[in-house]
Amino acid sequence: MDLHLTPSGLIVNLPDEIYNLAIKYGSGMMDSGELVYLAGALAICPWENRGSIVVEIGAYHGVSTVYMAKVLQLLKKQMTILSIDPFERSRRDKLNPRGSYSAYLKTVKKSHFENTCLPLVAFSQDAAPVVADRVGLLIVDGNHQYEFVKQDLLLYGLKLLLGGIIFIDDYSSAYDGVVRATDEYLQQNNQLTILHKTYYVIVKREF
Numbered sequence: 001m002d003l004h005l006t007p008s009g010l011i012v013n014l015p016d017e018i019y020n021l022a023i024k025y026g027s028g029m030m031d032s033g034e035l036v037y038l039a040g041a042l043a044i045c046p047w048e049n050r051g052s053i054v055v056e057i058g059a060y061h062g063v064s065t066v067y068m069a070k071v072l073q074l075l076k077k078q079m080t081i082l083s084i085d086p087f088e089r090s091r092r093d094k095l096n097p098r099g100s101y102s103a104y105l106k107t108v109k110k111s112h113f114e115n116t117c118l119p120l121v122a123f124s125q126d127a128a129p130v131v132a133d134r135v136g137l138l139i140v141d142g143n144h145q146y147e148f149v150k151q152d153l154l155l156y157g158l159k160l161l162l163g164g165i166i167f168i169d170d171y172s173s174a175y176d177g178v179v180r181a182t183d184e185y186l187q188q189n190n191q192l193t194i195l196h197k198t199y200y201v202i203v204k205r206e207f
Helices: 017-025 032-043 063-074 101-110 124-130 146-157 173-187
Strands: 002-004 011-013 053-057 081-085 117-121 135-140 160-168 192-197 201-205
Touching: 002 032, 011 032, 017 032, 017 063, 032 063, 032 135, 032 160, 032 201, 053 063, 053 146, 063 081, 063 101, 063 117, 081 101, 101 117, 124 146, 135 146, 146 160, 146 173, 173 201
Parallel strands: 053 081, 053 135, 081 117, 135 160
Antiparallel strands: 002 011, 160 201, 192 201
16 A cells, blocks of 8 residues: 655555554554554664664553554564553643553553563653664654653654654644644754654654
């Protein structure tokens, strides 16, 4: 299947199985349409760099984590997915549902990805110093308040490999902090190119 990214015009060819996989794993956190584009982001990451990893900020119950692991299998790529989430340590509010560490482990183990999907139980700002500077794909879907989105982009954007991809979730009027922090970050970083923008944003580090 061909995936068309707008406004860049980039076309990503994906295995046909991706669509059914996205239907299976679609949820209220990430719907099937968004998951297809997440698969596209995985496909265009610079996986030729030895040791490149996926960093997922905000894992909730691990459904999208397992989806990414399955996509990487279809793409014949073996990459570690590091899921950073405070889980029960965080406070639940209307913008930020609280994840469950036990639910994450159950989801991952059920699909036999416990050696690929590695949880780091921490707030993202605390985890940043121990995350290696070889991020191929960064998913920003943690705390949706402006200051935290801004902080995640600043801290983890520095760890992105050349050609690396940032996937920012919930870019919509319901999450004005996400929109504001994303727009500011992109305006201040001319090394990033916007590949796709709807209610999520996909950008690439060009240099």
